[in-house]
Amino acid sequence: MPTASRLAARANHLRPRGGREDSRVTNVELFYDLVFVFAVTQLSHGLLEHLTPLGAVQTAVLMLAMWWAWIDTAWITNWLNPERTAVRLMLFGLMLAGLVLAASIPKAFGDRALPFAVSYAVTQVGRSLFMLWALKNHDAGNFLNFIRIVLWQALVALLWIGGALADGPNRLTLWAVAVGIETAAPLFGFWVPVLGRSATTDWAVEGGHMAERCGLFVIIALGESVLVTGATFAGLVWTAEHIGAFLVAFTGSVAMWVIYFNIGAERASRQIASSKDPGRLARNGYTYLHILLVAGIIVAAVGDDLALHHPNGHNDTATAAVLIGGPALYLFGNLLFKRLSAPHLPLSHLVGLGLLALLIPAVPVTTPLLLSSATTAVLIVVAAWESISLRGSPHGKAA
Numbered sequence: 001m002p003t004a005s006r007l008a009a010r011a012n013h014l015r016p017r018g019g020r021e022d023s024r025v026t027n028v029e030l031f032y033d034l035v036f037v038f039a040v041t042q043l044s045h046g047l048l049e050h051l052t053p054l055g056a057v058q059t060a061v062l063m064l065a066m067w068w069a070w071i072d073t074a075w076i077t078n079w080l081n082p083e084r085t086a087v088r089l090m091l092f093g094l095m096l097a098g099l100v101l102a103a104s105i106p107k108a109f110g111d112r113a114l115p116f117a118v119s120y121a122v123t124q125v126g127r128s129l130f131m132l133w134a135l136k137n138h139d140a141g142n143f144l145n146f147i148r149i150v151l152w153q154a155l156v157a158l159l160w161i162g163g164a165l166a167d168g169p170n171r172l173t174l175w176a177v178a179v180g181i182e183t184a185a186p187l188f189g190f191w192v193p194v195l196g197r198s199a200t201t202d203w204a205v206e207g208g209h210m211a212e213r214c215g216l217f218v219i220i221a222l223g224e225s226v227l228v229t230g231a232t233f234a235g236l237v238w239t240a241e242h243i244g245a246f247l248v249a250f251t252g253s254v255a256m257w258v259i260y261f262n263i264g265a266e267r268a269s270r271q272i273a274s275s276k277d278p279g280r281l282a283r284n285g286y287t288y289l290h291i292l293l294v295a296g297i298i299v300a301a302v303g304d305d306l307a308l309h310h311p312n313g314h315n316d317t318a319t320a321a322v323l324i325g326g327p328a329l330y331l332f333g334n335l336l337f338k339r340l341s342a343p344h345l346p347l348s349h350l351v352g353l354g355l356l357a358l359l360i361p362a363v364p365v366t367t368p369l370l371l372s373s374a375t376t377a378v379l380i381v382v383a384a385w386e387s388i389s390l391r392g393s394p395h396g397k398a399a
Helices: 027-049 053-079 085-107 113-135 140-165 169-188 207-234 240-274 278-309 317-339 347-358 360-365 368-389
Strands: none
Touching: 027 053, 027 085, 027 207, 027 278, 053 085, 053 113, 053 169, 053 207, 053 278, 085 113, 113 140, 113 169, 140 169, 169 278, 207 240, 207 278, 240 278, 240 317, 240 368, 278 317, 278 368, 317 347, 317 360, 317 368, 347 360, 347 368, 360 368
16 A cells, blocks of 8 residues: 555544534534633733733734634534544644643743744644545545645744744744734635645535634633633622622623624624635634634733722723723624625624724723723623614524
8 A cells, every 4th residue: 555545544534514413513622622711811811911012912923823723723623523533632632732832821932932832833733734644535625725734834833933942022023924924824825836725615614613613712712701800800809899890891791792692693604604605704704803803802801800900090001902902803803704794884883993982082081990881881882783773684683
């Protein structure tokens, strides 16, 4: 038997297609996601401890790395059957690497740079090599796609490890370039000389599965926000101001949940499930636009923590940036995401962004609690407006 055949799976590890049960998210996928509850917590804590422009850039680079580690796994479990033993073992291996990745986040720009970079490289390249093994004898088109992907990821892995071995600004520069390449690669179809590029029409995506996976990740991020709020509140003296900040933070998380799940998530799920090019929608709507949603939730969680600790304090630039910027990022991401499944940009979200902008001049004369209350009120207005205006609309839930 040729060597290439011996390095390929004989059994078919691809996910069955055609039935409703075939697109469901499996228990092992949910188990895998637990690692990223920890990762999101690490990111929000890291940003809170380094609330400076440099800290924000570093957190953005680490968050994008975390996102690609997760979303790329969501893509492969869209193709592979998680009920197969080999696929489960691969996911357990990725969980271990993910735990090292998440544990390294607080000191990734310090003395844990190499563990972070190596665990990330192992995750990305190792996962793609597994896909080559699984696809070789069973899906020639996707096999070629993953040859392109693994070449891109091998290049990026060298930059991550090179950055870990560098010091100071050079590390940030190399890692920013690495995550930039990783982010741009799908837009270029993972183009490789001679092999060409992949087309989204070649990506046989189970739309319902992808929509559910990304919806669950939004819940993970929102759940992390609730955990941070609860843990912070538990350690405080329960004064009227702290109780008020706690209630405002919780209400804000509920409003964010409603804004995503009450209209957009279900509508987008229906659209991708019936699309002639689900690969394009999965790439644009879920792979890319959900980055803004997750980033907005992480930043908003940092704002909630600041408002809980210092409800009557002074709004400095950093505090105001996270209290207003988190909800703004989240609304902007939802606005773009919902535009993919509707003929127009949602007016409620545009008005919400305008109202958040109007809060900027009031920053010097408000406290963190007052500013947090105002941004939460904006989120409530957006959620209520959209729910009422699209009730029974062909572009809303009843569509």
